[in-house]
Amino acid sequence: MLTPLKNRPWPLALAALLLSGSAVMAQEAPAATAKTGGFDTQLLLFWFLLSTLVLVLLVFVLVIALLVVKMKPLLRKVYELPTVHNTWSGQVLGLLIGDARLVRGEVKDELLDHDYDGIHEFDNDLPPWWKYGFYLTIVFALVYVGYYHVLQSGPLQGAEYEYEMAQAALMVSPDADDPNKLTTYQVLTTPADLSSGKTLYATNCAPCHGGAAEGKVGPNLTDEYWLHGGEVNHVYKTIKFGVTSKGMVAWKGKLSGKQILQVSSYILSLQGSKPANAKEPQGEKEAAKSVASR
Known part of the structure; x- marks a missing residue:
């Protein structure tokens, strides 16, 4: 009970x-x-x-x-x-019971016969807590050297870095949403795709790049100079993920993958069109390629 x-x-x-x-x-x-x-x-x-x-x-x-x-x-x-x-x-x-003598140590009011510019020295030991901490660092150092350098049971900094980098590489997404992986699309050439790309361009891209892609706030898209690559997959990547440092917004989530490819293909179809009031070239020159060969 x-x-x-x-x-x-x-x-x-x-x-x-x-x-x-x-x-x-x-x-x-x-x-x-x-x-x-x-x-x-x-x-x-x-x-x-x-x-x-x-x-x-x-x-x-x-x-x-x-x-x-x-x-x-x-x-x-x-x-x-x-x-x-x-x-x-x-x-x-x-x-x-509240007496911290074990940690704090005892204070001796005994003066040594040393006198430095009127400063007197007391005969006091280091506080026990400080000495215990110092002894602990010595033990830790011995264990560390023995474990990592003598027995070599644990990885050193270089090995840890290589392991973490390998793990980080495994965590990178291998699909098309990975900004570090370039796609392998081909330029769309059918009139329907180019017409859809033109409509999407006029709605979303023209305010910054101009109605004829001559360039306004954004660069001219009709010449042979490119800031982030002029191959279709580079253009696709720039449109999808944007360049926030230069004001280029990311259209991922706003346009589908096919729509982004249609816009990219339409932009490349304007190569060499030489519109009026075209903005000066920006970026690096790339060899001209016909749309059909892309």
């Missing part, structure tokens, strides 16, 4: 309530997992066990803290005993 909670010490009663709540959650976890269906059962179980462990640790720390608070007068009397006060275990006990 369980002891009523009201007859238990309240820290233990609190721990019992929390643990009983964890047991109830453990019983309900399979049903909840079955309802969701989309969650990984093992992952859900892992997080449940981890949260339960953290909860138990918090309860344990809380109980210890409450016991220390309750027993602080007795612990102080033990700490003040001459046989305990100056021992290492006594200093650990001092931390529990």
Whole structure:
């Protein structure tokens, strides 16, 4: 028969309530997992066990803290005993009652016979926390050198860099939406495609490049000079992904892939048309190619 909670010490009663709540959650976890269906059962179980462990640790720390608070007068009397006060275990006990001598060290009001321009030097050791930290760095350095350079069990910076670059390369999308991968389209030459490209150009491109592609804010598209390549796949890439640094918007998501190819093909069909008021050449010159050969 369980002891009523009201007859238990309240820290233990609190721990019992929390643990009983964890047991109830453990019983309900399979049903909840079955309802969701989309969650990984093992992952859900892992997080449940981890949260339960953290909860138990918090309860344990809380109980210890409450016991220390309750027993602080007795612990102080033990700490003040001459046989305990100056021992290492006594200093650990001092931390529990508020004496940080173990970490801070003892301050000696003893002056050395050194005198530098009126500045006197005290005979004080380095704080223990500083010395412990320094010792820890020495241990870390020895372990690091042994693990990476002597045993060669771990990868060095160069190997880690090469591995991360290889992983990054695997994450690059291989499809047509990858801006680093050039497409392999051919120029469309049918009158229907060029007519559709002309309509799309007049609606979306003419405000910046001019009605005859002579160039306004954007460059002239009828000469042999190109800023980002004049082959159909380079033009397709420029239209699809844009050049935000130069004000060229990306038409991906606004035009379909076929529409972008139609516009690209129409632009290339204007090569050598020499419209009036054409903008001066920009970019690098590329050899002229007929639409039929593209």
